[in-house]
Amino acid sequence: MEFKVSKELIHQLEEHIVQKNDKELEVLLNDLHHADIAEILDELDFDEATYIFRVLDSDKTAEILLELEDDLRENILSRLSPKEIAEELDELETNDAADIIGELSQEIKAEVISEMLDVEHAKDIVDLLRYDENSAGGLMGKELVKVNENWNVLTCVKEMRIQAENVSRVHSIYVVDDENRLKGRLSLKDLLTTSTKTQIGDIYIRKLNFVNVDTEDVEVARIMQKYDLEAIPVVDELGRLVGRITIDDIVDVIKDEADKDYQLAAGITQDVESNDSVLELTKARLPWLLIGMVIEIVASFVLKGNEEIFKLHSTLIIFVPLLSATAGNIGVQASAIVVQGLANGTLKEFSRGYFTKEITVSMISGSIISLLLLGYHSIMYQQYLVGFAISISMIVVILFAATLGTLVPLFLHKNKIDPAIATGPFITTTNDVFGIMLYFGVAKLILGF
Amino acid sequence: MEFKVSKELIHQLEEHIVQKNDKELEVLLNDLHHADIAEILDELDFDEATYIFRVLDSDKTAEILLELEDDLRENILSRLSPKEIAEELDELETNDAADIIGELSQEIKAEVISEMLDVEHAKDIVDLLRYDENSAGGLMGKELVKVNENWNVLTCVKEMRIQAENVSRVHSIYVVDDENRLKGRLSLKDLLTTSTKTQIGDIYIRKLNFVNVDTEDVEVARIMQKYDLEAIPVVDELGRLVGRITIDDIVDVIKDEADKDYQLAAGITQDVESNDSVLELTKARLPWLLIGMVIEIVASFVLKGNEEIFKLHSTLIIFVPLLSATAGNIGVQASAIVVQGLANGTLKEFSRGYFTKEITVSMISGSIISLLLLGYHSIMYQQYLVGFAISISMIVVILFAATLGTLVPLFLHKNKIDPAIATGPFITTTNDVFGIMLYFGVAKLILGF
Numbered sequence: 069m070e071f072k073v074s075k076e077l078i079h080q081l082e083e084h085i086v087q088k089n090d091k092e093l094e095v096l097l098n099d100l101h102h103a104d105i106a107e108i109l110d111e112l113d114f115d116e117a118t119y120i121f122r123v124l125d126s127d128k129t130a131e132i133l134l135e136l137e138d139d140l141r142e143n144i145l146s147r148l149s150p151k152e153i154a155e156e157l158d159e160l161e162t163n164d165a166a167d168i169i170g171e172l173s174q175e176i177k178a179e180v181i182s183e184m185l186d187v188e189h190a191k192d193i194v195d196l197l198r199y200d201e202n203s204a205g206g207l208m209g210k211e212l213v214k215v216n217e218n219w220n221v222l223t224c225v226k227e228m229r230i231q232a233e234n235v236s237r238v239h240s241i242y243v244v245d246d247e248n249r250l251k252g253r254l255s256l257k258d259l260l261t262t263s264t265k266t267q268i269g270d271i272y273i274r275k276l277n278f279v280n281v282d283t284e285d286v287e288v289a290r291i292m293q294k295y296d297l298e299a300i301p302v303v304d305e306l307g308r309l310v311g312r313i314t315i316d317d318i319v320d321v322i323k324d325e326a327d328k329d330y331q332l333a334a335g336i337t338q339d340v341e342s343n344d345s346v347l348e349l350t351k352a353r354l355p356w357l358l359i360g361m362v363i364e365i366v367a368s369f370v371l372k373g374n375e376e377i378f379k380l381h382s383t384l385i386i387f388v389p390l391l392s393a394t395a396g397n398i399g400v401q402a403s404a405i406v407v408q409g410l411a412n413g414t415l416k417e418f419s420r421g422y423f424t425k426e427i428t429v430s431m432i433s434g435s436i437i438s439l440l441l442l443g444y445h446s447i448m449y450q451q452y453l454v455g456f457a458i459s460i461s462m463i464v465v466i467l468f469a470a471t472l473g474t475l476v477p478l479f480l481h482k483n484k485i486d487p488a489i490a491t492g493p494f495i496t497t498t499n500d501v502f503g504i505m506l507y508f509g510v511a512k513l514i515l516g517f
Numbered sequence: 518m519e520f521k522v523s524k525e526l527i528h529q530l531e532e533h534i535v536q537k538n539d540k541e542l543e544v545l546l547n548d549l550h551h552a553d554i555a556e557i558l559d560e561l562d563f564d565e566a567t568y569i570f571r572v573l574d575s576d577k578t579a580e581i582l583l584e585l586e587d588d589l590r591e592n593i594l595s596r597l598s599p600k601e602i603a604e605e606l607d608e609l610e611t612n613d614a615a616d617i618i619g620e621l622s623q624e625i626k627a628e629v630i631s632e633m634l635d636v637e638h639a640k641d642i643v644d645l646l647r648y649d650e651n652s653a654g655g656l657m658g659k660e661l662v663k664v665n666e667n668w669n670v671l672t673c674v675k676e677m678r679i680q681a682e683n684v685s686r687v688h689s690i691y692v693v694d695d696e697n698r699l700k701g702r703l704s705l706k707d708l709l710t711t712s713t714k715t716q717i718g719d720i721y722i723r724k725l726n727f728v729n730v731d732t733e734d735v736e737v738a739r740i741m742q743k744y745d746l747e748a749i750p751v752v753d754e755l756g757r758l759v760g761r762i763t764i765d766d767i768v769d770v771i772k773d774e775a776d777k778d779y780q781l782a783a784g785i786t787q788d789v790e791s792n793d794s795v796l797e798l799t800k801a802r803l804p805w806l807l808i809g810m811v812i813e814i815v816a817s818f819v820l821k822g823n824e825e826i827f828k829l830h831s832t833l834i835i836f837v838p839l840l841s842a843t844a845g846n847i848g849v850q851a852s853a854i855v856v857q858g859l860a861n862g863t864l865k866e867f868s869r870g871y872f873t874k875e876i877t878v879s880m881i882s883g884s885i886i887s888l889l890l891l892g893y894h895s896i897m898y899q900q901y902l903v904g905f906a907i908s909i910s911m912i913v914v915i916l917f918a919a920t921l922g923t924l925v926p927l928f929l930h931k932n933k934i935d936p937a938i939a940t941g942p943f944i945t946t947t948n949d950v951f952g953i954m955l956y957f958g959v960a961k962l963i964l965g966f
Contacts, residue, residue, distance in 0.1 A: 099724075103743050237747070275548075293772070294552050296765045298686065298747060315764050316745045322768065323742070326775030327857065333782050334853030334940055335846045342858030342871060349878045353850045357882055358889075360846050364839035365893065371835040385827075385834060386820040389949050390813035392838055396845075397784050397809050397942045401802050404783030408776065409791030422791060429798045433806055440807075444814065491783055493846045500838050 071104040078111055085116050090123045102128055106135030114143045130159035133168060137343070142171065150176055154183035161236065162189065163209035163317070166196040196311075204288050205281035207321070208302045208311030211235045214242040217251050217269045224268055239299030242309055243272040250301055250309040252276055278303050281310060288313060289321045290413065329407065332488040333400075335360075356493045363497040367504055374508040377517050381454045383445065384511055388504060391462060394437060395469040395503040396496035402426055402473030403490040410481050418478050430470035434463045457514040461507040468506055469499045520553040527560055534565050539572045551577055555584030563592045579608035582617060586792070591620065599625055603632035610685065611638065612658035612766065615645040645760075653737050654730035656770070657751045657760030660684045663691040666700050666718045673717055688748030691758055692721040699750055699758040701725055727752050730759060737762060738770045739862065778856065781937040782849075784809075805942045812946040816953055823957040826966050830903045832894065833960055837953060840911060843886060844918040844952040845945035851875055851922030852939040859930050867927050879919035883912045906963040910956040917955055918948045 077096070084092045097105055097120070105124070109117040109132065121129055121144055133141055133156055145153060145168070153172070157165040157180065169177055184190040192210040199205025213231045215224045232238055241254040252272040262271060278301045279288050292300055292315060302311040328339065335356035340349055371378075371388075378385035405426075409415030415422060438459040445455035473495060477487035511517075526545070533541045546554055546569070554573070558566040558581065570578055570593055582590055582605055594602060594617070602621070606614040606629065618626055633639040641659040648654025662680045664673045681687055690703040701721040711720060727750045728737050741749055741764060751760040777788065784805035789798055820827075820837075827834035854875075858864030864871060887908040894904035922944060926936035960966075 101744060103745075293765075293768055295550060296552075298764065315747060315768070316742075319742055319764070319768060319771065322771060323775070326772070326779070330775070330779055330782060330857070331853060333779065334849045336850055336853060340854065341861070342854050342864045346874055346877050346881070349854070349874070350881050353847075353878065354882050354885065356850075357843060357846055357886060360842050361839060361886055361889065364836075364842045367838040368832075368835040371838070372831075375831055375835075379828065382821075382824055383817075386817040386824075387813075388837065389816040389820070389841055389953065390810060392841060393809050393813045393942070393946050393949060394806060396945070397806055398802075400783045401785055401805075404780060404785060405789065405791050405798070408779070412790070415791045425795055425798070428795050429802065432795070432799050433803050436803065437806060437810055440810070493842070496845070497842050500842060504838065 071100060071107075073104075073107050073111055077108070081108065081112070081120065082116060085119050093120060093123050097124065102131035103135045106132045110137050110140060114140065118144050118147055126155045127159050130156040134160070134164050141168075145172065150179035151183045153180045154185070157193065158184055158186050158189065161209050161211055162192045162196055163207065163311075165189075165193045167201075169193060169197060170201065199281060202285045203281065204279045204283040204285070204302050204313060205311070207285055207288065207313045207317050208281075209314070210311050212242060212301070212309075212312045213238050213240075214244050214309060215254065215268055217243050217245055217272065219268050221264050221266050221268065225264060237314070239312070239314065240276075240301070242301050242312075243268060244309050248308045250276075250278060250303050250307060253301075276301070279313070280305070285321045286325055286411075289318045289325070292318050293322075325411075328486075329411075329488040329491075332486065333404070333491040335493040360493045360497045363494075363501060367497075367501045370501060370504045370508070374504075374512075377508060377512060377515070380517075381451070381511075381515065383449050383451065383454055384458065384508070387441070387445075387458055388507070390441075391465055391503055391507050392496075392500045394462065395465050395499040398430055398433070398466050399469040399473035399495045399499045400491050402430070402470045403477050403487075403495055406474055406477040407487045407491055410477065410487055417482065418475075423474060426470055426474045427467065430466055431463075434466035437466070438462045453515060454511075457511040460514060461510040464510050465503045465506050468502060472499060472502070520549065520556075522553075522556050522560055527557070530557065530561070530569065531565060534568050542569060542572050546573065551580035552584050555581045559586050559589060563589065567593050567596055575604045576608050579605040583609070583613050590617075594621065599628035600632045602629045603634070606642065607633055607635050607638060610658050610660055611641045611645055612656065612760075614638075614642045616650075618642060618646060619650065648730060651734045652730065653728045653732040653734070653751045653762060654760070656734055656737065656762045656766050657730075658763070659760050661691060661750070661758075661761045662687050662689075663693050663758060664703065664717055666692050666694055666721065668717050670713050670715050670717065670720075674713060686763070688761070688763065689725075689750070691750050691761075692717060693758050697757045699725075699727060699752050699756060702750075725750070728762070729754070734770045735774055735860075738767045738774070741767050742771075774860075777935075778860075778937040778940075781935065782853070782940040784942040809942045809946045812943075812950060816946075816950045819950060819953045819957070823953075823961075826957060826961060826964070829966075830900070830960075830964065832898050832900060832903055833907065833957070836890070836894075836907055837956070839890075840914055840952055840956050841949045843911065844914050844948040847879055847882065847915050848918040848922035848944045848948045849940050851879070851919045852926050852936075852944055855923055855926040856936045856940055859926065859936055866931065867924070872923060875919055875923045876916065879915055880912075883915035886915070887911045902964060903960075906960040909963060910959040913959050914952045914955050917951060921948060921951070 081093065081096065105128070109120060112120070117140055121132070133144070157168060160168070169180065172180060181190055181194060196205070196208070196210070211234055213228055213235055215227060219227070228241060242250060243252045243254060245251055252274040253276045254268070254272050258271065277291060277295050277297060279291065281302055281304050288300065298315045300313050301309055302313060304310045331339070336352050337355050338352040340352040406415060441462060442455050442459040445458060446452055449455065473490070476495060477490040480490055481487040530542065530545065554577070558569060561569070566589055570581070582593070585593070606617060609617070618629065621629060630639055630643060645654070645657070645659070660683055662677055662684055664676060668676070677690060691699060692701045692703060694700055701723040702725045703717070703721050707720060726740060726744050726746060728740065730751055730753050737749065747764045749762050750758055751762060753759045780788070785801050786804050787801040789801040855864060890911060891904050891908040894907060895901055898904065922939070925944060926939040929939055930936040
């Protein structure tokens with residue numbers, strides 16, 4: 069039952085655009101959801117998309133604007149006058165409008181705001197602009213339903229009806245005191261099931277979760293997930309109710325955070341997608357390739373310095389890829405578990421217990437791999453002392469990789485750097501350098517070189 | 518304002534357990550949210566946790582059960598009688614109860630169901646058990662508010678009040694016909710702002726999103742995200758309303774999916790966390806280490822076979838780690854972008870346009886890296902032909918890695934295997950083998966070996 073963009077529809081629309089059949093365009097698009105129209109516009113070129121955008125009503129285009137790919141939105145906004153942008157913003161919820169304004173240049177921003185018709189709405193949006201976009205303040209919207217603890221239910225219901233007109237989804241009815249300080253909430257269910265004769269002060273629920281304007285977005289996400297909340301109120305430093313965050317925005321935070329971690333692990337530095345341009349994709353990928361290159365040049369020095377020994381015992385060199393891959397895999401595994409532990413709160417900082425466990429796991433895996441390798445090397449090459457040297461070096465390298473893989477993300481986290489960086493090329497290439505160094509070091513000791 | 522488990526609290530609780538101070542335990546825990554109590558129980562040993570579990574009321578313990586770590590939940594359930602488990606289930610929403618029952622063995626399952634007091638509730642749960650857990654049917658709950666299109670608003674409001682008693686959160690009021698076929702919805706906002714004298718058939722919204730019982734969970738997540746839904750109704754093959762899925766369950770699907778992709782990319786095969794046992798962690802990590810080992814043993818053969826040439830031109834061998842790392846990084850980057858493209862729908866299958874773009878990006882990156890390497894090698898080692906051979910081999914290997922990195926996830930996806938596997942050790946180690954083969958192959962050609 070979900071809408072799918074078809075080639076026929078795109079073709080039809082392009083025909084109507086050429087012929088300036090605005091009526092037909094409206095007929096084709098009017099019944100579609102704004103998210104679907106955005107999907108269609110993303111398939112068209114900028115001129116065609118802008119043409120359709122101008123044909124549609126601003127109550128529809130405002131929502132479409134939010135769903136567009138960044139480059140198309142930027143392009144369309146650059147073609148609209150401040151007055152036209154203001155019309156779009158008048159239709160949007162405060163947090164969405166603030167997001168759009170945040171993308172405009174400083175001069176246009178002021179002009180757009182001054183052109184807005186709904187002054188209260190504009191004030192709310194301006195208020196939201198001062199918060200960091202990764203904080204609760206940056207996520208929250210102003211649309212909420214609140215009642216005073218001193219009202220009776222009659223006043224309350226009357227007031228709520230007025231307030232609900234401006235709120236697309238009523239999640240909770242918040243209760244405040246005369247100073248607008250958050251006191252508690254009324255549940256929608258209570259509203260449906262309680263008699264209308266009751267006093268607010270007597271029926272509201274005093275316990276509720278809330279966050280502060282400067283709580284970090286990922287923290288808000290964690291709290292809302294933990295307590296299964298669909299909306300959470302936001303208070304300022306004085307405990308006054310200033311906004312609310314809804315779960316749909318939190319879903320975006322969760323998705324973005326997961327995507328970012330995944331991309332960092334894959335050695336991609338910016339938020340790119342398969343439909344971005346060659347330039348954007350290259351810019352996002354080249355940095356880690358170059359960093360990896362520089363680190364691996366150090367590895368080439370280490371190998372050069374050990375030329376003598378691997379010329380004598382040539383099986384040493386042929387297992388370097390195995391050594392690198394194993395060290396890399398162990399390091400990334402160790403880091404990934406730490407990164408996820410930090411994200412979901414099961415791990416908070418360095419703990420000796422956790423470190424011991426990680427070393428135990430690596431010791432077990434390392435021993436199994438080393439024994440298999442010793443057996444394999446002995447059968448294949450019959451150089452028992454070299455095989456022994458390779459196996460022991462392998463264990464040492466694995467333990468080192470596990471240590472680095474565990475400590476680096478904890479160190480990054482402690483220094484407020486995203487620990488997910490540690491699961492990317494950085495840890496694998498660094499492991500290569502130290503791994504090869506240790507490998508030949510231990511082998512030399514054993515072979516008495 | 519969020520609750521944090523403190524060492525003092527844990528200590529206090531342990532004291533009270535030893536002294537069997539049930540009253541004190543209740544006082545300490547009564548005001549806490551069930552998610553917080555679950556966090557506390559996870560910190561205690563199984564015996565202590567079970568003791569507290571028995572002290573608390575079943576309306577609280579039922580919710581706690583859902584939040585516990587898997588092993589503790591399993592342990593507690595194994596100590597409860599079928600009747601006790603049935604009491605917990607009577608308190609839970611149908612989908613949560615079905616999840617718990619799904620964890621029980623076949624014999625106990627039947628006993629537990631027969632012990633349930635609320636027969637309607639039990640029927641609903643049994644009904645849910647027959648759906649695949651990764652489908653809409655497996656995610657949905659039976660708790661919803663629905664009204665008949667033929668009712669008038671008076672009957673409707675009365676009926677809704679009764680139904681709302683069993684529903685903790687009212688998201689939407691669904692409208693059905695006499696055959697229980699889904700027709701549309703009434704919004705909560707309408708309920709607050711419309712006069713109570715209206716006929717349902719005249720006011721309900723006919724357009725609404727829904728999914729089928731066998732829609733895949735990730736697809737449900739995609740639809741709910743796209744259309745910003747907080748709940749979606751589920752219909753059976755005949756279009757009859759059989760349940761609804763709420764956003765909190767979808768948040769879990771999104772999180773789980775992201776975690777799984779991240780773990781696959783890091784070479785971890787099962788869903789493990791930092792607080793799992795050494796055995797579980799080893800079981801999740803060893804398989805990819807062993808697969809990597811086997812593949813890298815093939816790489817050792819390739820190196821062995823090229824011993825002659827790298828003994829003659831020793832700088833060839835010292836850049837093998839750089840070659841491997843670059844090929845690995847390029848491959849993982851390419852795969853990760855494809856995996857994310859498949860997940861968010863910007864990429865659906867092999868497309869020549871996308872493949873050309875990927876090859877262009879890799880060609881640019883490859884050329885930059887190769888030129889830098891050529892310059893570096895020429896300055897350091899003054900063997901210009903060898904340097905040239907290394908640079909050209911590098912470009913070939915990079916293009917190969919990009920091709921493999923792009924095609925493997927698309928191939929896996931087409932064959933219904935999770936494409937995220939391609940971003941893990943498999944692609945990096947396979948790239949090593951082919952990369953080293955190509956590297957020496959091209960070098961031999963150029964050096965006329």
